Amino acid sequence: MIKALVFDFDGLILDTxxxxxxxxxxxxxxxxAELPISIWANLAGTQDDGFDLTTHLAEQSGVTIDKEALLKDQRQRINAYIERETILPGVLPLLEMGKQLGLKIALATSSGNQWAKRHLKRLGIIDFFEAIIEADDVEKVKPDPELFTKAVEALQVKPDEAIAFEDSYHGMIAAKRAGLYCVVVPNEVTQSLDFSQADRQLKSLADITAEELIQAFSEKE
Structure with missing residues (x-):
């Protein structure tokens, strides 16, 4: 029986x-220079990607790059974009219905340094989450299953009693390795990736209800 919901953050709750x-x-x-979306899509949902932005940009542009200045510029631009973002469709109704049904709810994110918590507070939804597991809480992030394993442990449920919600390939793999069911909702960056291992793929979380998910996955048991 489904007893818990475990959400990713970046790209799933907020389209970061x-x-x-x-x-x-x-x-x-x-x-x-150009940064193909195909390259960036493979980086979504993890920090363990081996990709060095400074090196790649220098190779593509033929210009020597000041790494510190580049990353500072990137952070400023990212923050400006994200502060304009709002919670994605279907997320709030799913959280609200999950609580009404008595489900336990956690967050499992490869981001660290309080990134997700800060935005959850800004969005006014942090109180829905009984546990928030971040990169700082584990040795390895997605696609390693540790984030999801710790999330279900914190909620005191078995992996097969939880549904994970993801937008990235790395996140899907992590959830499945941890033994959770996985619903994938791709975004503009990740929509071209192979999500064939997901238990369900949706265009939006607004396309389904918590009751429908519980019934669908209960039938698999």
């Missing part, structure tokens, strides 16, 4: 993935 891509692409264009 698209905002980060657009902000970074702006910088590339100013250097006369």
């Amino acid at each position: 993935e698209t905002a980060i891509y657009k902000a970074t692409q702006e910088i590339y264009k100013e250097y006369g």
